[in-house]
Amino acid sequence: MVEKLFNFPSELVLIIDRTQWQDTNILMISLAWKKRALPINWKILTHKGASNLAEQKAVIRPVLKLLKGQKIILTADREFHSIFLSHWLKKYQKQDVFFVLRQKKSMMIKRGKKYSKISELKVNIGETKLLLNQKITKRK
Structure with a gap:
C-alpha cells in the first residue's frame, strides 16, 4: 500500500x-x-x-x-x-x-593496524570525508 x-x-x-x-x-x-x-x-x-x-x-x-x-x-x-x-x-x-x-570527533577509528581520533584526519574547510566500513570500537 x-x-x-x-x-x-x-x-x-x-x-x-x-x-x-x-x-x-x-x-x-x-x-x-x-x-x-x-x-x-x-x-x-x-x-x-x-x-x-x-x-x-x-x-x-x-x-x-x-x-x-x-x-x-x-x-x-x-x-x-x-x-x-x-x-x-x-x-x-x-x-x-x-x-x-x-561520529563525534573524539571517536577512535582503526586505520590500518592502529587507532586514531577522527579529529586527526586531514579534512579541509568545506570538505567532507566519507569513511566506509570503519571499525570504531576503541575509545580513549
Missing part, C-alpha cells in the same frame, strides 16, 4: 532525529522525500536530552518492518553515534538496510 502511494525510488533514505520543542522531547524517524522529511514514526520521550538505545530501537524497528523489501539507507547525526546502535543495525544488512551515522 505504501509503495503504491509513493512510487518509491530504488532506495529510500530514512532520517532519525530528536528535537526538544518547549517541554516536549520527540524522537522520530522520517522518510526523505522530495527535499522534505516526512515523519513515519515517533515517540514522545518522558525525559529531557538524548534518547537511549531502547527508545531508538522502538522507533526504528516498526519502520524497518513496514518497509521490508525496500533498500534503505538510515542516516543520523552524532547523537546516534552509539556503537551498540550500529551493531544492532548491522543485523538488518541482509535485508538491504544500510546506515550512515555521524
Whole structure:
C-alpha cells in the first residue's frame, strides 16, 4: 500500500532525529522525500536530552518492518553515534538496510593496524570525508 502511494525510488533514505520543542522531547524517524522529511514514526520521550538505545530501537524497528523489501539507507547525526546502535543495525544488512551515522570527533577509528581520533584526519574547510566500513570500537 505504501509503495503504491509513493512510487518509491530504488532506495529510500530514512532520517532519525530528536528535537526538544518547549517541554516536549520527540524522537522520530522520517522518510526523505522530495527535499522534505516526512515523519513515519515517533515517540514522545518522558525525559529531557538524548534518547537511549531502547527508545531508538522502538522507533526504528516498526519502520524497518513496514518497509521490508525496500533498500534503505538510515542516516543520523552524532547523537546516534552509539556503537551498540550500529551493531544492532548491522543485523538488518541482509535485508538491504544500510546506515550512515555521524561520529563525534573524539571517536577512535582503526586505520590500518592502529587507532586514531577522527579529529586527526586531514579534512579541509568545506570538505567532507566519507569513511566506509570503519571499525570504531576503541575509545580513549
